[in-house]
Amino acid sequence: MANFFKGLYAKLNTTLGFFVLVTALFWLKTYIAYRTKFTLGVETPIQQFILALNPLPTALLLFGIALYFRGKLAYWLMLIIDALQSIWLFANILYYREFSDFLSVGIVKGSGSVDNNLGKSLAGILHGTDLLVFLDILVLIILLLVKVIKVDKRPIKKRFAATMTIFSVALMMVDYGMSVKDRSGLLTRTFDNNYIVKYLGLNEYAAFNAYQTHQQASGRSHASKADLKSVQQYLKENPAGENFQYFGKEQGKNVFVFHLESFQQFLVDYKWKGQEVTPNINAFYHDQNTIGFDNFFHQVAQGKTSDAETMLENSLYGLPTGSAMISYGTGNTFQAAPAIMAQHGYTTAAMHGDVPSFWNRGNTYKSWGYENFFSKSFYPNADKPSYNVGYGLKDKIFLRDSVNYLQKLPQPFYAKVITVTNHYPYLLGKKDADFPQTNTGDNTVDGYVVTAHYLDQAFGQFINYLKKTNLYDNSMIVVYGDHYGISNNHRPAIAKLLGKKKVTNYDLAMFQKVPFMIHAPGVQGGINHTYGGEIDALPTMMDLLGIRTTGNYMMLGQDLLSTQRNQIVPFRDGNFVTPQFTKVGGQVYDTATGKLMNLSANQKERVGDDQDHVNKVLSLSDKIMTKDLLRFYTPTGFKKVDVGDYDYSVKATKARLKREQEENPTSVQSKNNGKSTVKDFQTDAPELAKEK
Secondary structure, three states, rough: OHHHHHHHHHEEEEEEEHHHHHHHHHHHHHHHHHHHOOOOOOOOHHHHHHHHOOOOHHHHHHHHHHHOOOHHHHHHHHHHHHHHHHHHHHHHHHHHHOOOOOOOOOHHHHOOHHHHHHHHOOOHHOOHHHHHHHHHHHHHHHHHHHOOOOOOOOOOOHHHHHHHHHHHHHHHHHHHHHHHHHHHOOOOOOOHHHHHHHHOOHHHHHHHHHHHHHHHHHHHHHOOHHHHEEEHHHHOOOOOOOOOOOOOOOOOEEEEEEEEEEOOOHOOOEEEOOEEEHHHHHHHHOOOOOEEEEEEOOOOOOOOHHHHHHHHHHHHOOOOOOHHHHHHHOOOOOOHHHHHHHHOOEEEEEEEEEOOOHHHHHHHHHHOOOOEEEEEEHOOOOOOOOHHHHOOOOOHHHHHHHHHOOOOOOOEEEEEEEOOOOOOOOOOOOOOOOOOOOOOOOOHHHOOHHHHHHHHHHHHHHHHHHHHHOHHEEEEEEEEEEEOOOHHHHHHHHHHHOOOOOOOOOHHHHHEEOOOEEEEOOOOOOEEEOHHHHHHHHHHHHHHOOOOOOOOOOOOOOOOOOOOOOOOOOOOOEEEOOOOEEEEEOOEEEOOOEEOOOOOOOOHHHHHHHHHHHHHHHHHOOOOOOOHHHOOOOOOOOOOOOEEEEEEOOOHHHHHHHHHHHOOOOOOHOOOOOOOOOOOOOOOOOOHHHHH
16 A cells, blocks of 8 residues: 555656646636535436536546646646636636626627626625635645655657547537537527536636637628618608508507517417316407407527527617527627616516526526516525426516516516516426426427416416506506427427318418417507517517617617518528418518418519518518628717616615615605515415415
8 A cells, every 4th residue: 555655646746746646736726616606407317427527628638738748837837827817717716606697708808897896896706715726726835835746857758638639629529519409409499598607617618708709899890881882872752651640559568568478379268178278368469459360470590599588679680599698698789678768757677487507597687778687596485496497487487476576666667577487398387387288298298388388377377467556557468479489390289289181381380370369458458460570579579668760770670560561581591471472491471371382473573572671571680680880870869888887686685676766766665665465466376375
């Protein structure tokens, strides 16, 4: 045994031995930090293995640089590299604790408010154990100074150093291959930085983020004000105008945007075993003061929910690949609904029972001008496993708990609530599931009506609260489905749900319809058959509120209530739907009948013109986003958003709400003599039964 330790000590006194020791200590502390300082959602054994593996490739690569040198320089290089990586790890630990996200190049370079916020609350953020990330460096320096470990002046063969570099890159590829196999579209459909760190590592995340930042900067650097001319020309040639019957009809009203997760139009009025799947949404849809659009389509691509939010809040399309909120939510200039509303005297707030890093909301919402963002840390029940469905709080609990903040918002307000329970894989426990599954034979599909019914119950409870607190009659309530819930990969199941033997490409195109409903006092309700999509939501809302967008804001959608709209609905893949034609790939169907068309020369020309329009509007949207063109244009009366004006921390938000209630006592709670109205939200959520 003595000989073993003697031999081990001798190896530590070589450059290679020191390299192995530094690498091992760095790997160990990084892995411990992953498990104890971050919430990465590691679940399966393969994810456990990948998490343990991912700190190693870049550690070998970076520390391996020192192997090309000799003597003290090699040792100092390893220590310096260790220190730099440790500082990056330490900074992310602090940032993650406050913001539930990882530092990005954009935040480090451009967000002075982040540094200030961290500096002001450093004492509250810092935990003593955080400093342990530097312990290995301190120990190694001491061991070198007291010469327990002696510097080996002999050079490492360059061939060995090169082999170590190649091995580290190969190991990196192995990690990436395993990660992509477990999580397809890891880098192309990046919706949460937690996934990048969980699978590839903190250093790889930094490299990927730097690459994204470079790509964005490259697009921005080659842009100029002249690039706006094509956008302005398009808007000039394609005006829709306002609907004078409704323009300004809801001016000054509160605005609720109710986000129905993965909710498709076919669910409205749909029955299974004689029961309505969504009786509350059905009643809302057919209310005498609700305008329901039955030819309204989602237009999302890989960005899914983030694409829907981007269109709803900006009237700009998502990207053909990836997510605009991820790639451009930090740093780009926007003229989004929250900023517009705030500059028209509205309090603005978004509510979502998950972490702010998801879809980069914590940064994007600042760029969009949201004054308040109530995310996971605001909800006391968010960390209870039985209260959670994997993407945040269950809807009934989330909406009940959201009332605590909703009642404190000075009126008028613009508030968006994002539900999550009706999210793939559509699973609910027995206590929550009280609706029978369908029997398509597809396990993924058959739970869809169960979670949709739960969402409907939560929606009904929320509407009842609005009625009890008089918000219902003083608000414009916008309800929309963000994207499909059942993908086209489930054709046999879709056919059974629709009562068909098989479905065609036309059927699948029509299956992409999602609800869009606007309820408001004084509005003559009914079903509107105009063709439109999520790109049209914002101009429609703005016109109802009397905020003129035509000829002022660069919105690519059109008011759904305008009689002059073109009714061309582009999909992100270049396909489209109009009242006449439904184009899917090389096939064109008659939209009214669903029959495959043999086009005449005149019809081919019309389809070609529609296709040219679709291609143009999509390319213009991409141009606006990737080149950040809105920085060159300021609408009349609009003030550019400064992200430094926003602080979503719990402490700052609560202080702000308290101050605003005192200065402007128009909130629901203020009008209720300061008493809470949470009790007015009646829910049958079994998890909350003990509170009654």
